[in-house]
Amino acid sequence: MHYNRIIIGAGASGLYFAANCPEKSGLILEKGPSPGKKLLLSGSGQCNLTHGGSIKDFIMHYGQNGTKIRSALYKANNLLLMKFFQEHGVKLIQRADGKVFPESMKASQVLELLIKLSRENGWEMKTKSPVTSLTVQPDRKFCINETYTASQVIVACGGCSVPSTGSDGSIFPILESLGLEIAAPRPALVPVTVQQYPYGHLSGISFQDVCVRIDGHEMKGDLLLTHTAFSGPAVLNLSRYARPGSTLQIHYLPSFDVRAALLRTDGNRRGCAAFLAETFRLPKRFAEAVLAQVGIDSQKSAAALFRGEKSALTRILTCDTFSVSGTSGFGPAMATCGGVSLEDVNLKTFESKKYPGLFIIGETLDIDGDTGGYNLQFAFSSACLAANHS
Numbered sequence: 001m002h003y004n005r006i007i008i009g010a011g012a013s014g015l016y017f018a019a020n021c022p023e024k025s026g027l028i029l030e031k032g033p034s035p036g037k038k039l040l041l042s043g044s045g046q047c048n049l050t051h052g053g054s055i056k057d058f059i060m061h062y063g064q065n066g067t068k069i070r071s072a073l074y075k076a077n078n079l080l081l082m083k084f085f086q087e088h089g090v091k092l093i094q095r096a097d098g099k100v101f102p103e104s105m106k107a108s109q110v111l112e113l114l115i116k117l118s119r120e121n122g123w124e125m126k127t128k129s130p131v132t133s134l135t136v137q138p139d140r141k142f143c144i145n146e147t148y149t150a151s152q153v154i155v156a157c158g159g160c161s162v163p164s165t166g167s168d169g170s171i172f173p174i175l176e177s178l179g180l181e182i183a184a185p186r187p188a189l190v191p192v193t194v195q196q197y198p199y200g201h202l203s204g205i206s207f208q209d210v211c212v213r214i215d216g217h218e219m220k221g222d223l224l225l226t227h228t229a230f231s232g233p234a235v236l237n238l239s240r241y242a243r244p245g246s247t248l249q250i251h252y253l254p255s256f257d258v259r260a261a262l263l264r265t266d267g268n269r270r271g272c273a274a275f276l277a278e279t280f281r282l283p284k285r286f287a288e289a290v291l292a293q294v295g296i297d298s299q300k301s302a303a304a305l306f307r308g309e310k311s312a313l314t315r316i317l318t319c320d321t322f323s324v325s326g327t328s329g330f331g332p333a334m335a336t337c338g339g340v341s342l343e344d345v346n347l348k349t350f351e352s353k354k355y356p357g358l359f360i361i362g363e364t365l366d367i368d369g370d371t372g373g374y375n376l377q378f379a380f381s382s383a384c385l386a387a388n389h390s
Ligand SMILES: Cc1cc2nc3c(=O)[nH]c(=O)nc-3n(C[C@H](O)[C@H](O)[C@H](O)COP(=O)(O)OP(=O)(O)OC[C@H]3O[C@@H](n4cnc5c(N)ncnc54)[C@H](O)[C@@H]3O)c2cc1C
Pocket: 008, 009, 010, 011, 012, 013, 014, 029, 030, 031, 032, 035, 036, 037, 038, 039, 041, 042, 043, 044, 047, 048, 049, 050, 129, 130, 131, 132, 156, 157, 158, 159, 161, 162, 165, 166, 167, 168, 169, 170, 171, 333, 334, 335, 361, 362, 363, 364, 372, 373, 374, 375, 376, 377, 379
C-alpha cells in the first residue's frame, strides 16, 4: 500500500502535523489502542500547552540544546500556537505564573480538536499499529513494516517517558539502524534519588523558593520531599543533569541570613526545633530531622547551642549536600533527555539531512524542556515547521 505521507505516532506532534496539513493527507500509524494518551495526561489532565512569556525567554528552558532550536521557536512561536487554538474554538487562559491552558482545563478538548482537524484534512488513522521496521528502498521511497510505502515519513514517536502511554523508545533502534545518531535516552523532569536520603519519613513536605544546584547548574523554585527522592519543580527542571555521582546541593533558605540568625540565640530558651521552625518558617518535623542529622536534641535550648553545632546547622540549611544515585526512572518522568541528534536534522524544516523526505519531530529529538508548557510548545513548533516544508 502506498501513501504520499505516513506519520508514525499519534501524539501531540504527530496530530499537530496532521492538523496543519490540509491537501497533504496520508496515513497515521499509532502503536496504542487510541491516539494522544500522553497528551491526555499532560498538566495533570489540564494540558499546559505553552507558556505566555516572551519567546526570547524560552531558549533557556531547554538546557544546553536550547540555542539550537531558537529559530524554530521564533518562527513557530507561542503566540502563533495560541492563535491557532483560539481560532479553532479552544479558549485559553494564562495563569499568573505564565502557564497557558485551555479555559476548560481539559486536555481532552485539545486532543479532540487535533483529531477532528486531522480527519477533516483527510488523514486516515490506524491504531494498534506499531512500526517495527523502517527501511529506504533504492527508489528512495520508505518502506514500513514491509507493508506500507511512502514518499515522506514523519517520525513523531515521542521519547521513553511513561512508556505505558506508548512512547517507549521502540523507534530508536529502528532509526539507529538507518545510521541516525541517537543520544542515549535518559529520564528528565523526574525526581532525583540520592545516597542515604534522610527525609523519607517527611514525604509530602514542600518548600517554596529554595535554591537547588546539580553539578553547577542552579535553579530557584519549589522543592518537594517524597518517600524516596527529591522532587518539585526546582529538582524536576534540573534532573536532566542528574547522573550517578553528581552532587546535589540544596539551600532551603536563600532569603535568610542563616548564619547571622543562628548567632543571635543568646538568652533564647526555646527548644532548638521550635527555634528553627519559628525563625526560618520551617516545618517543625523538618527542623527535627535536621537537628537529628547533627546529633542535637531537639528539646535543647537554642541558647545552649555550641558554635560547632551552629556551623553544622548552617551547613545543612544552606548547603545540604548529597551524592546523586540516579532518578526515579522513565515511569514517572515527564520528558526524555536524549534522542535523535539535532545535528541529523535541518532545524528549519525538521527534515533528516541524510534521508530527504524523512522528518523527525517532537520528543523523539534530543531536546527536553522545563515544566511550564515548553515540551508541548516544542512538539507543536517542530510539527508546524515540518508540515510547512513537507
Ligand atoms: C504526566 C505528563 C505530564 C506532562 N505535562 C506536560 C504539560 O503540561 N506541558 C508540556 O509542555 N508538556 C507536558 N508533558 C510532556 C509532553 O506531554 C510531551 O513532551 C509531548 O507529548 C511530546 O509529544 P510527542 O508527539 O513528541 O510524543 P507523544 O505525545 O509521546 O506521542 C508519541 C506517540 O507515538 C506513538 N508511538 C511510539 N512509538 C511508536 C511506534 N514504534 N509505532 C507507532 N507509534 C508509536 C506513541 O504511542 C504515542 O502515541 C507531560 C508529560 C507527561 C508524561
